[in-house]
Amino acid sequence: MKALRRFTVRAHLPERLAALGELSTNLRWSWHGPTQDLFAELDPGLWQTVGHDPVRMLGEVPAARLDELAADDAYVARVEAAAAGLRDYLTRPRWFQEQTGTAVAGIAYFSMEFGVTEVLPNYSGGLGILAGDHLKAASDLGLPLIGVGLLYRSGYFRQSLSADGWQREHYPSLDPQGLPLRLLTSEGSPVLVHVGMPEGRVLRARVWIAQVGRVPLLLLDSDIAENDPELRAVTDRLYGGDQDHRIKQEILAGIGGVRAVRAYTRAEGLPDPDVFHMNEGHAGFLGVERIREYVAQGLDVDTALAAVRAGTVFTTHTPVPAGIDRFPMPLVRRYFGGAHGESESALLPGLPVERILAFGREADPAVFNMAHMGLRLAQRANGVSRLHGEVSREMFAGLWPGFDAAEVPIGSVTNGVHAPTWAAREWLDKARELVGPELVEEARGWEKLSDVDLGQLWSTRNVLRTTLIEEVRRRLRVSWRQRGAAEAELGWVDEVFDPGVLTVGFARRVPTYKRLTLMLRDPERLRALLLDPERPVQLVVAGKSHPADDGGKALIQQVVRFADDPAVRHRIVFLPDYDMSMARYLYWGCDVWLNNPLRPLEACGTSGMKSALNGGLNLSIKDGWWDEMFDGENGWAIPTADGVRDEHRRDDLEASALYDLFERTVAPRFYDRDAAGLPVRWVEMVRHTLQTTSPKVLASRMVRDYAEQYYGPAAAAFGTVSVQDYAGARAVAEYRRRVEAAWPSVKIVQVDSAGLPDTPVIGAELALTARIDLGGLRPDEVAVQAILGRVSPDDDLSDAETVPMAHVEGEPGAEVFEVRTPVPLSGAVGYTVRVLPHHPLLASDAELGFVAVAGA
Ligand SMILES: *Cc1c(COP(=O)(O)O)cnc(C)c1O
Secondary structure, three states, rough: OOOOOOOOOHHHHHHHHHHHHHHHHHHHHHHHHHHHHHHHHHHHHHHHHOOOOHHHHHHHOOHHHHHHHOOHHHHHHHHHHHHHHHHHHHHHHOOOOOOOOOOOEEEEOOOEOOOOOOOEEEEOOHHHHHHHHHHHHHHOOOOOOEEEEEEOOOOOOOEEOOOOEEEEEOOOOOOOHOOOOOEEEOOOOOOEEEEEEEOOOOEEEEEEEEEOEEEEEEEEEEOOOOOHHHHHHHHHHOOOOOHHHHHHHHHHHHHHHHHHHHHHHHOOOOOOEEEEEEHHHHHHHHHHHHHHHHHHOOOOHHHHHHHHHHHEEOOOOOOHHHHEEEHHHHHHHHOOOOOOOEEEOOOOOOEEEEHHHOEEOOOOOOOOEEEHHHHHHOEEEEEOOOHHHHHHHHHOOOHOOOHHHOOOOOOOOOEEEOOHOOOOHHHHHHHHHHHOOOHOOOOOOOOHHHHHOHHHHHHHHHHHHHHHHHHHHHHHHHHHOOOOOOOOHHHHHOOOOOOEEEEEEOOOOOOHOOOOOOHHHOOOHHHHHHHHHOOEEEEEEEOOOOOOOOOHHHHHHHHHHHHHHOOOOOEEEEEEEOOHHHHHHHHHOEEEEEOOOOOOOOOOOOHHHHHOOOOOEEEEEEOHHHHHHHOOOOEEEEOOOOOOHHHHHHHHHHHHHHHHHHHHHHHHHHOOOOOOOOOHHHHHHHHHHHHHHHHHHHHHHHHHHHHHHHHHHHHHHHHHHHHHHHHHHHHHHHEEEEEHHHHHHOEEEEEEEOOOOOOOOOOOEEEEEEEOOOOOOOOHHHHEEEEEEEEEOOOOOEEEEEEEEEEEEEEEEEEEEEEEEEEEOOOOEEEEEEEEEOOOOOOOOOOOOOOOOOOO
């Protein structure tokens, strides 16, 4: 018989062990080994069974065992010490508290998924785990950050395989009461967030709080009796359902999320956040809700928009156009429109429907684009690696017509990973011993690793590889049992993988651009690598395909079928159900982390960073983070065939380069041993990676970059526009209206040059004078620039230098601007002059997207 519903009853803890309750509900345990040890010791076997989940552990451990440990003074003392350590972690001033420059009152960080721990499986992959690492690093650094997202009844799917290697999906449902969550309450009763739906319906959600160290994570949950069955199901699954389902989720996350933040800060007596961070476009509706709030306070829409923009940061995560979240315009109109076709939004009273729709406009008028909305509602935006910043500036250049891609105001912050979560205990303990706790908690002191003995490093690598192999065999056995094999047929599983063999990992989601099967391009060559008698390679592969993507499932099946062959199955495995609990073993134990995306479609990629943190050497296409962090000594770059148009040929070329690297460089180096059996060159690369790459890939570095380059400036901008009853926002709104009205008449009437001799040499001074009609704007309301650079036969400028021109005289309609500047280049040089709007409260002169160029 199946239960209709489930719920979890928490055990009553003996008084002397009461602190275990506190330790189980703050997710800091997920990156704090000593706390995990305390739970494991309650019952090591049960700890495995409950999937390393402290809350479940306390629910299931027999009372007699708890009583026994309550009488054990040494255990009780360790519990007390761990609890005291947690309290100290939660209250001690940290990096942020030592900063004097940036005054940030609070940051609300919105994401559709959060991967904090496998115990709270509220993520599908990279984006969610990045968000989890962001919260953890924000906690370590003491940032006043609040996470906001949804709590899904069954998270993302769990993957298994059919006998013939086809992906199967399962959606086990979660009981929030059994998770490390508490309800947001007000005066003793649960807070319910309300969001309007079409036809006068109301979507309600309760708000769960997961405590991630110092950072609260608010998760909205619509599965409550107050909703009708359709609305109860809004938070049923991550990335499940159709567009209609998805827009409801995004409305709840964005609009409901802001309402949850307000309820939370009110309940806790905290200041209102001044910075709102949209982690990808899904959360973009938070911006229109904030405009509504200001309009309700009496601001006009333009002023409200200026205020919202000042404090909003938007991060884009995908260079794949298909990866961008887009809705049919009529669907958005249905949710945001007026009740009876009125022009005012019923969901967001005070906002004209057309204004809302315009935020998401793109080239295709039938489509509402969430990334475009993010860019229009945020004054600051970024991609997630240097290369991705560049690609994003090109991809979104259409929103800034007339500007070169390089000038599009989208920057970059390279992603990072949370070391205490992803580095093996062995490394963390070694670090504490060598450097003190800073390395672990504050990510300092990596340079001291240069003193570590190579033999020691190698023995740790060997231990981690062996641990991985045990996990590979365990999971492979479970998988084969699920595929229908009998235990008696599985003796060979104990012989899978060899602790002395070069171990390569490839694990990621399975969209086409990641090219899961590139390694199978030439199956014979792969087989030869795996079975090489002298220098074999063993390969562990994992990854989930989106449930609706049969193409991806076919790729998985191809790998599974190859790996099922008895001739190679001891050297290559596909492990189903890639998630955080599996991934960590791979990052710890793989010698080489393989990544072969189609450049430049990998925005950043973080799995390789986690491998590097453990001394893994990356072997990757130079895409995402590897494009900027490959240094010749921390791994290998697979040469790309970027220019080659024919996809198949490109795959052939890149696959062949991949095999070459393994055959000629990677395997020989791994097996090149000194008299003591040590692969000296290899371990030197490991040490170099730990010492110089690790500090760059840390989430603490990433969050510090956000704090300094984005949150601080956004909070400052918000402060400036909001003082004196939003006088600054009014000024920006008023300025923007004037620019929009004036711009069609802004013209560069005439440009004259003087000063150059007949045969100028580099450095000769050029004097430029421009006469400009400003269409009614004042000279101090624009920036006039001379652009000098190399010129092509058809007059395109490149390597251009921008020189500001000064206003010298004039009259309305013919203002004169001048500059004297040395010619920066030799050869064919050209120049032009342009005008941009300029206002001290804008983040850049490109922000409004207006430019007038001479002659255009
Ligand atoms: C880090 C991580 C990812 C993201 O890795 P990519 O390199 O960005 O593909 C996905 N899933 C899990 C379980 C991870 O730990």
